[in-house]
Amino acid sequence: MVIKKEVIKREIAGDxxxxxxxxxxxxxxxxxxxxxLGAFIWDMLPDVSGAEEICERVVAEYDVSPKxxxxxxxxxxxxxxxxxxx
Amino acid sequence: xxxxxxxxxFSTYFxxxxxxxxxxxxxxxxxxxxxxxxxxxxxxxxxxxxxxxSGRKELTAEQWLGIAESAKNNGMIFALLTGGxxxxxxxxxxxxxxxxxxxxxxxxxxxxxxxxxEILERFLKDPPFRFNISLYGGCNETxxxxxxxxxxxxxxxNIRTLKNAGVEVSLNLSVTPYNCGxxxxxxxxxxxxxxxxxxxxxxxxxxxxxxxxxxxxxRLSAHDAAKYTVMWDKLRLTDEMFAQRAENMAxxxxxxPLSCPMEEGEGVRCRAGSSSFWMTWDGKMLPCxxxxxPAAYPLEVGFDNAWKTIREKTAxxxxxxxxxxxxxxxxxxxxxxxxxxxTGAFDAVPEYVCEKICETVRITQEYCSExxx
Numbered sequence: 001m002v003i004k005k006e007v008i009k010r011e012i013a014g015d016x017x018x019x020x021x022x023x024x025x026x027x028x029x030x031x032x033x034x035x036x037l038g039a040f041i042w043d044m045l046p047d048v049s050g051a052e053e054i055c056e057r058v059v060a061e062y063d064v065s066p067k068x069x070x071x072x073x074x075x076x077x078x079x080x081x082x083x084x085x086x
Numbered sequence: 087x088x089x090x091x092x093x094x095x096f097s098t099y100f101x102x103x104x105x106x107x108x109x110x111x112x113x114x115x116x117x118x119x120x121x122x123x124x125x126x127x128x129x130x131x132x133x134x135x136x137x138x139x140s141g142r143k144e145l146t147a148e149q150w151l152g153i154a155e156s157a158k159n160n161g162m163i164f165a166l167l168t169g170g171x172x173x174x175x176x177x178x179x180x181x182x183x184x185x186x187x188x189x190x191x192x193x194x195x196x197x198x199x200x201x202x203x204e205i206l207e208r209f210l211k212d213p214p215f216r217f218n219i220s221l222y223g224g225c226n227e228t229x230x231x232x233x234x235x236x237x238x239x240x241x242x243x244n245i246r247t248l249k250n251a252g253v254e255v256s257l258n259l260s261v262t263p264y265n266c267g268x269x270x271x272x273x274x275x276x277x278x279x280x281x282x283x284x285x286x287x288x289x290x291x292x293x294x295x296x297x298x299x300x301x302x303x304x305r306l307s308a309h310d311a312a313k314y315t316v317m318w319d320k321l322r323l324t325d326e327m328f329a330q331r332a333e334n335m336a337x338x339x340x341x342x343p344l345s346c347p348m349e350e351g352e353g354v355r356c357r358a359g360s361s362s363f364w365m366t367w368d369g370k371m372l373p374c375x376x377x378x379x380p381a382a383y384p385l386e387v388g389f390d391n392a393w394k395t396i397r398e399k400t401a402x403x404x405x406x407x408x409x410x411x412x413x414x415x416x417x418x419x420x421x422x423x424x425x426x427x428x429t430g431a432f433d434a435v436p437e438y439v440c441e442k443i444c445e446t447v448r449i450t451q452e453y454c455s456e457x458x459x
Contacts, residue, residue, distance in 0.1 A: 008189030012111075012161050013103045017096075018088075019163075019189045025213045026252045030096060031191065033089045079088050 001045045005085045007032070009042060018042075018085075027084060037062070038076060045086065051077060100163055104361030109161035110393055112362035113154065114375060117181065118144055118170040119367040123197050123233035125222060126304040127262050127289045129376070130170055130367075142368040147177040149385060151184040153365060156389035158188045167214075168195035168375075170367065179208060191215040195258075197222070199237050201244040209253070216254040219245060221283070223264070224271030232264035245279055257283040261314050262304055269314065273321045285318045287311035288419065288442065290376050290427045308438050312445035316453065329459035332450045338417045339447065351405040351433055354422045359400025363393060373400045376423040406435045418443035 006022040016039040018032040034042055040061065041054055048054050051073050058069045080086045104111035121131040137144070145153075154165060165185055172178060173196055185192055198219040201209070219241070223229045226236035248255050257276055261269065276283045289305035306314065319328060354360065359373030359380075366372065371382045371392045380399030382392035403422050409415055420439050428436035453459070 008187075010163070010189045012100065012163060013107055013109060015100075015103075017163075019191055021186050021189070022212050025215065033096070035088075038088050076088060083088075 001048055001050070001086055003045060003086055005083070007085065009034075009039075011039075016042075032083070032085075037072065041073065041076060097164070101357050101361045104161060105357070107161075108397055109361060110157050110363050111161060112164040112166070112357065113157045113162050114166045114168060114362065114364040115150060115154070115181075116168050116170070116365060116367045116375060117150065117172040117178070118175050120174050121169060121171045121197070122174060122199060123171065123222070123235055125233050125260075125262075126264070127260065129290060132170070144175075144367050145365075145369050145385075147180045147184070149369070150181050153384055153389060154185050154188060154190065156384070157363075157393075158190060160390065160393065163191055164193070164362075165190040166193045166195060166218075171197055171200065173200040173205060182214075183212070186212065193218060195220070197233070198241040198244050199235065201248065202240075206244070206247065209248075210251050213251075213253045216256060217248060219255060219257050221257050221259045221272060221276075224268030224275060228265045228268050232262065242275060242279070245281060249279060249281065255281050257281050259283050259285045260289060261285060261287045261306065261311075261318075262289060263306055263310075264304065266306065266310070266314050269317055270321065273318070285315075287314045287318075288424075288439070290424070308441035309445050311442045312449060315442075315446050316449045319450070320453070325457070325459055328450075329454055332454045332459070335417060335447050335450060339413045350410075351407045352410045353405070354400055354403050356421060358423070359396050359403075363396055371396055374423050377426055379426075403432045406433050408435050414440070414443050414447075417447075 005020065005024040005027070007018040007020050007024060010017050010019055016034040016036075018034065020028045020031065037058070041058070044054065044057060048057075051070065054073050054077075055066055055070050058064065058073065059066050062069070077086065100111045103109070116130070119130050119132040119137055120134065121128070124131055132140075154162070167182065167185075172194060175181070182192065182194075192214045193216045194214050195218045198217075201217075221241070222232045223238055226238045229238045229241075230236040245255055245257075259272060272283070287306055288311060305311070319331060323331060354373070356374075358364075358377070362373075364372045364375040365384075366375070369383060369385050371384055372378070373380065373396055380396060382395040384392035387395075405420065405422055405425055409420055409425075412418075418439055420436060422432050424436050424439055425434060426432050428434075428438055
């Protein structure tokens with residue numbers, strides 16, 4: 001998947017954040033905070049083709065059903081899309 | 087899984103985490119002591135000659151980036167680039183670009199006069215999180231009188247260009263005898279530009295430049311500082327809000343001495359030295375730019391050791407015990423830097439500040455009772 005917006009991932013005191021840089025600063029008056037699953041998915045985004053592939057990896061890592069995982073993943077990807085990040 | 091968060095929400099959150107864990111969440115980088123303005127109340131507006139005579143040198147871009155990298159590895163998220171006028175540095179964008187690549191949220195303190203041409207173009211392509219632009223008056227004549235440069239209209243135009251492009255801007259206004267007649271005009275212009283203004287009538291004695299040939303300190307008397315503080319409140323608040331402010335003041339203050347007199351003063355209450363640090367232009371780390379001590383030298387002892395020293399020494403600071411027991415303590419704005427700058431000691435009472443807050447309260451209450459607010 002393609003990350004369109006310039007953001008830098010940082011880990012600070014147990015929190016994961018995305019800091020916008022370049023023109024991305026215009027669209028965000030702040031930063032984005034990721035929870036553990038969000039950070040896990042974020043790291044794989046450049047290497048996966050779509051939600052199904054993400055789901056396979058999430059189910060292999062976490063104790064969650066494919067359907068539950070897929071609901072969360074779709075919501076996450078939808079939010080990233082709305083923010084123009086992917 | 088993803089949450090968009092804005093200041094001050096995340097700032098408060100990370101500073102509270104930083105304070106608990108001893109992390110330098112915010113770093114203030116005084117990139118230069120040079121300034122193209124010459125304001126009498128400013129603590130840092132050295133000329134090239136004064137810098138040469140001091141025997142000290144500005145840090146190189148490489149040194150600044152090295153300190154920032156170490157701070158980032160210790161948890162720094164926020165970086166303020168300040169001066170002097172930071173945009174005077176020929177290698178400013180080398181430092182700015184390098185820090186941005188580290189994933190820092192950068193704010194820039196500037197007088198706004200250089201935000202044009204190629205500099206402006208570069209910022210429009212890669213803006214900071216926010217510009218904090220200092221305003222020194224409401225017309226070219228006042229700017230000339232206060233800063234030696236008649237550039238108010240230019241600065242105003244530069245602010246408008248940034249705003250129109252969608253860049254975050256906030257304004258800082260320092261009120262002095264030179265510009266106190268411009269308050270209404272400044273307020274009106276800021277409204278028209280749709281930019282918030284943070285006004286202060288309190289000017290620190292310029293303790294940091296003593297000995298460098300800059301001794302001037304042209305600030306308002308405590309009574310006048312109170313008068314213009316209230317005047318600004320009248321401009322920015324409705325009658326109802328003003329009355330509410332007066333009521334809040336009355337709730338905060340107490341004529342009764344505390345039943346248990348304090349033997350020891352309070353410690354530093356702000357973020358200085360607990361989750362933020364200040365780097366002077368010549369490489370000294372301080373808790374805050376308005377203090378002269380405690381100090382540490384990261385280029386000599388390494389960032390981690392310097393930060394540890396600043397945290398430990400800051401934790402030892404105690405403000406006056408009289409302030410801890412004072413009924414006005416929650417509204418006067420006293421802090422360790424104020425005590426030290428006014429008196430030379432952290433634990434001595436800054437009488438100027440006491441006089442100013444008493445007069446501010448008196449005028450505020452008087453205005454309300456005269457109008458039955």
